[in-house]
Amino acid sequence: MRSVPSIIHLDMDAFFAAVEQASKPSLRGKPVIVGGLGGRGVVSTASYEARKFGVHSAMPMAQARRLCPNAAFLTGRFEAYRANSEIVMALLRERSPLVEPLSLDEAFVDLEAGPYGPALAGATPAEGAQLVLALAEDLRADIVAHTGLTASVGAAASKLMAKIASEQAKPDGLVLIEPGSERAVLAPMPVRALPGIGPATEQALRRAGLTTVADLADAGFEELVALLGKAHGAGVFQMALGWDERPVVPDRDAKSVSVEDTFEVDLADRDRILREIDHLAARCVRRLRAAGRSGRTVVLKVRRFDFSTLTRSETLRGPTDDPEVIGATARRLAMQVDVTGGVRLLGVGVAQLADYTQEDLFAQLEREERGRFRRRPSGRPRKRPRPPDRPSAAGGRART
Structure with a gap:
């Protein structure tokens, strides 16, 4: 553990709602709620003015409307949020090359790796704490100047305590936890x-x-x-005990890719559910390919009519980004789930990501497996061809 609180955690305040308020003067000081506006939508972000009425993220939008009927309800503008996030992340990287983004509006920064690292290393604990406070206040002022948005910052000797400190700092504040006071x-x-x-x-x-x-x-x-x-x-x-020696890891790699949909009306027909899963699998594959990745584990998420949430997963014999393989696997997983009473939400994801793919082999095997259950016009089952030799991981097609 460090003797200087040189790890900071930055969390933008009510980020999506704040971006909307900053870009539309008529919304400033008023309750703003961003999320899905349909009958089954949920709140993504609520401004602090809306939170006074009890509105919070992940709340059903219908409940938010009852609690705060006079709020501005917005679907959100992802490109605007991403643009503001890029500005904030660039300001963080001016302070240190070790920036670990957790989401568009949240990140850890290790100040010891930045321009002020030598000064922090040679400082007494008290001097180091004062320097960190000055750097954090300067960062918060820069964010306001460049975006018009506010941020809460926590500083500590570990990622755990920096996150705890930023929670205490909300909204628009700065809290430093002295090393040694963690417990x-x-x-x-x-x-x-x-x-x-x-x-x-x-x-x-x-x-x-x-x-x-x-x-x-x-x-x-x-x-x-x-x-x-x-x-x-x-x-x-x-x-x-306040023990945490995890390092700040820059450009943390995604562990999975997933998509999900919440439906206006509960889905009770299994054929309809399977068709929705096919659509989700195709969207998931588009994201997977856009990231230049493949994956071995297919994950299905099902939220039923009573809000109980089930997940099922299956690990393939090798990484793939083939939509037919991923879709067929997700449908198989759906057959394991009781959908009596209806389904409110479906999600399809891929985990255990890799930079190469063996989809040619596994797509062929998947199609052959499905072909066993189809009948020729004569009524005889198809003969399953002998599968090709399995290539090694190293033999997978490289991504460029």
Whole structure:
């Protein structure tokens, strides 16, 4: 762990809504809600004026309309958000080459790798903290000057604590957590303040009488491993103590590519569901190819009428970007899911990404597999050809 709080976490304030307010003076100071405007749409971002009415991200748009009927409801302009994001990320890279974007409006920055790195390395803890504060305030002022948008910044000796600090700084603020004070800062927080602790983990911890981060630290390694499993329990224990040595990784590579749709009316007909999955698979493949990637694992996401969400996945014999293979695999996964009562949302994704593809082989095998169940006019099944020899990973076609 560092002696100087030289890792910062920047989070733009209500980013999508703020971009709309900055570009349209008539919206400034008024509640703005960005998201899907259909009957089944959800809120993507709500301005702070709208949040006063209880509106928040991921809320059904119909509920947001009931809570804040006088808000401006907008579908969003992705190109405008991307353009503003590029300006912000460029300002971050002026401070350090080690910028780890987490999304369009959020990133970690390691200031020790930038122009002020030598000054930070030679500073006392107090001097280092003052320099980091000055750099962070200068960054926030530059963002306002270039975009008209505000950002909240947290500074600390680790990514975990910098993220905690930026949450405390919202909106439009700056919080620095002194190295060595991590455990004292974390202790009174609820367990959900730690990343990776969702509702299910929270309930498991609550049943054991653990409701604060201090409770987690006091419970100890062995009890948390017994409750949550070895990997998760060990990670939660380390976070409860404020331990985090993860480096800032620039241009973090995407781990998966996915698309999803929420439907105006629940889909109850399985044939219709399978057709929608074909459309989603084709869109997913377009994104995959645009990124110059292929993948081995196909993932299907299904949200049912009662809001329960199921995921199913299948790992192929090699990476592919063939729409027929990915679509057929997603349809197979859909046959494992009970859709009685209707489906509200469908998603198709591809994970375990690679820079090469073996789609020629796997597309052929997939078509042959499907051909076994088709009948010739004579009524006899097709004879399945002998598959070609499997190429090695190194033999896959290189991307250019």
